[in-house]
Amino acid sequence: MSLSEVKENREALVSEVKGDTRFMSRITSIGLTPGCRIRVVKNDKNRPMLVYSRDTMIALNRKECKGITVEEVTA
């Protein structure tokens, strides 16, 4: 599923990251790489998403999140 479908306060594992070269490089350098575990903190429409990963709170533009595929972790 796409990252933007994950509900608030759920955790997921990144399975795939897709996009142009620039996006891939930016998303990697902030630490969102395949295999990394993230928690969705905020998922409101018309706002960037907020996710927590590698001890860091990250704001992500919603459109760009479409390139991030995740598997939800059942707690």
Add this chain to the structure above:
Amino acid sequence: MSTGATIALLGQPNSGKSTLFNALTGLRQHVGNWPGKTVEKKEGSFSYGGKEYRVADLPGSYSLSANSDEEVITRDFIASGEADVVCILADSSQLQRSLFMLADYAGINVPCFLLLNMADVAEDQGKKIDAKAIEEKLGIPVVPFSATDIKSYDSFYKTLEKALSKNSKINVSDLATQYESIKGYQDICELIPENAIEGYSPMWLAVKVLEKDEVVIAKLKNTLDAYTFSRIEEAAVNTSGAVATGGCKFRWIDELLGETASAKDNTVKLSGLDRIYINKFWGKAAVILTVLLGLIASFIPALPLMGVGEAVLALKAPVMNGLSSIGCPEFIILIIGDVIIQSFSYIFKMLGFVFGVTLVFGLLEEVGVMARISYVFDNTMGKLGLQGKSVMPFLVSFGCTMGGAAGARVIDNWGQKVLTIALAWAVPCGAAWATIPMLAAIFFGPGAVGVIVAILLTMLVHMWITAKVFGGQLVKKEDRYGMIMELPPYHKPKWGALFRYVLGRTKETFVRVTKVILLVCGIFWLLSYSPSGNGGILYSIGVAIEPVTKFFGLPWQLFLSYIASAVGKEGAVGVISALYSGGSYGTAFTQAMSGGADTSNLSSLLLANVTKPEALAFIFAMTFNMPCVVALAATFQETHSAKWTARIVIYYTVVSLILAFIAYHIGMLIW
């Protein structure tokens, strides 16, 4: 004092790089541009152990890829060998993620050392970091650091000297092993000879080729023979890019950190403040309230300097009287009084504002509030091609455009910064807001409310159109990407470093804007001056071209007042009043600018001489004209570009006349 080494500071945003830079250099810093580029260059110096060290604060970015000018400049500067040693900063409280910069650096052949910043925060969070173990594995000096702790600086200097004397470089063998698992890596690496591009190892270059780094690929194409290059291209086909190399970098970091890095807890607690800022409903209101409170707060540190400005102005009359009593020629007296003293009064008032706004904005940035503002307004400002932060200069511009321009320095992309300032000019400032209701009430009575609403709507349309006009050139399409940004934890401010930074910027602003303001005030004064006290070049031109300005709804008196409003809006009404009561332009102008004009019988004077459509035209022309000389100087100071400052001035002059034309003709239809 002997010359020591040059140090470059490298680190991701929020790694505490600027704080360290300010703490090290204090007032001994200089902000300019990288040669031929629009990226800000911050340099400074400090002395330690009898040696003078140069420090370069490299632009903050998350990696060393070719995503932006900032990143390319950063790595080229390092590889050029201009820096003798690179200090790489990482945030100890988010060590795993923030070591990415170190991993991306590995393979550049310049000595370096690692600074584990915010060691105190990590300790409070119960994170134990074994700096010695990391140092052993990396082969470079590693120093835990906390900017608030004075002892930290001592170990910083010692580590710096150690890195310099040992010429320490990162041990990359484990990282290379990681990369070898990527398809194509080994082939490419073997095809690239040592020193293919000065300063970079074949490993580093091979990884960038895999990441499809256009700048590196183009350079390799230029240096290697066609056959080798085509084989590299062949080997790079269908490789998995930055995701694979990024994975390697993080695996290497995990190995480096060992047990300490094992992710324990992924739960997050939002602080009370974040609950409000991030809230769907209250977020925007909370941000606007924060900025407004900040604006009010910035007046407090500004007041002393503004008082100096007033005091300088109070000197004007006694100095001019004194000079005339000793028989000084009138022309000289006028230049000293109306140009030099007047300009310095402006300059000190401006410095007060720059000081206050820089302090408050710097504080918001440092404690982490600025990132929340970016987040909340990302969508809205993104439509104009700007960052969420741009909302702050806009709000400040309702008070003072110069403050808005000075506040735009928190925007780290040059194009977006210039565009923000260009749009902030459209926001009517405090002086305009003092004039608009007064004039509107004289002519339209209760209809003044309608005029104010019309001004606000015009402002929004103006900003939107201006964003279209300048946006294409300033913010390129490929630079308009969505937000990928860290929301840093809230930090306690480092007051000492912050004050040194603010003082440094204020000093630099003083040096730079003094010339601009003296020049522009001087030109306006010369154009208004006439030896007989009546006439002057501007006056003659104004009267001569009245048939043209009438077309825009501006008789010569209003047109000259409009011109005066480009110097300062405070004076515009005074000039009208003086001109309609038969005063000379030159005197009216300087008197109005120093606040001495008589506006007591303004209402009857205006109603007797000006029609309603003309009044409406003037209100629009004055409001959307260039804000003032000081805003012009601040714009030049922040953009570092005379070309763009001139463009913005010309654009606003033209647009304000067009708006006057439209307002006048709409007014003619109504009345």
